[in-house]
Amino acid sequence: MLIAVTAVAVGLAGLALAGTWTRTGRYRREDETGPLPRHTWVLAATPLIVAALAVAAADQPWGVAAAAMLLAAVSPTLVAVDADVHRLPNVLTLPLAPTTWALLTMAAATTDRWPDLRRAGLALLVLGGLFVLASLLTGSRGLGMGDAKLVLTLAPLLAWFGWSPVLLGLYGSFLLGGLAALALVATRRADRSTHLAFGPYLLVGSLVTLLLVS
Numbered sequence: 001m002l003i004a005v006t007a008v009a010v011g012l013a014g015l016a017l018a019g020t021w022t023r024t025g026r027y028r029r030e031d032e033t034g035p036l037p038r039h040t041w042v043l044a045a046t047p048l049i050v051a052a053l054a055v056a057a058a059d060q061p062w063g064v065a066a067a068a069m070l071l072a073a074v075s076p077t078l079v080a081v082d083a084d085v086h087r088l089p090n091v092l093t094l095p096l097a098p099t100t101w102a103l104l105t106m107a108a109a110t111t112d113r114w115p116d117l118r119r120a121g122l123a124l125l126v127l128g129g130l131f132v133l134a135s136l137l138t139g140s141r142g143l144g145m146g147d148a149k150l151v152l153t154l155a156p157l158l159a160w161f162g163w164s165p166v167l168l169g170l171y172g173s174f175l176l177g178g179l180a181a182l183a184l185v186a187t188r189r190a191d192r193s194t195h196l197a198f199g200p201y202l203l204v205g206s207l208v209t210l211l212l213v214s
Contacts, residue, residue, distance in 0.1 A: 003066075010066070011073060027081045041076075042080050049075060057069070064103070064104065074092055075203045078199060100153045100157055104120055104156060119162070121156065124152060124159075128148070132148040134148070144199075147199055150202055150203070151202070158209060171205075172204075
């Protein structure tokens with residue numbers, strides 16, 4: 001019952017965020033101009049993904065289920081924003097990481113699953129650190145800092161379920177991104193110098209993995 005109530009609350013919040021941002025383009029900076037894409041799919045996808053994660057994580061501690069649903073609620077909006085301006089806004093990615101960690105800590109405290117939390121913390125430090133370092137080293141030519149900040153949420157949440165989900169989620173993300181890049185190059189819609197938004201693939205790979213392992 002608590003997970004169902006949480007799903008409704010989180011889903012409504014995600015819908016409000018999606019409706020406001022995609023309708024007004026308030027995520028754009030002054031120099032980010034051009035026609036505003038029609039992201040009507042975001043409004044349909046948000047409650048569906050939240051509901052799917054709520055069902056998949058129904059047997060998990062409330063904190064874990066809430067963290068998964070929270071990620072699901074903001075993911076469609078993050079995908080739409082990154083696809084439009086190739087940027088993941090700090091206003092979403094920065095609060096998401098500590099909130100997810102707090103929910104996982106709550107789950108460990110209420111179920112005595114401290115080994116799972118320690119593994120999540122190790123993933124946060126190692127993978128989060130590697131992505132931040134990769135972003136600093138490659139700059140605009142590689143992973144963006146927004147992607148690295150997103151991993152600070154994805155890595156511990158996936159690691160709660162084990163190391164295999166972490167590998168599956170990240171491998172799936174890179175595989176999806178690589179296939180999309182090849183398709184764009186093959187259709188001459190991009191070339192080797194084109195910068196592609198990687199956030200959507202990180203989110204899709206991670207959400208699919210959570211659906212499989214929850």
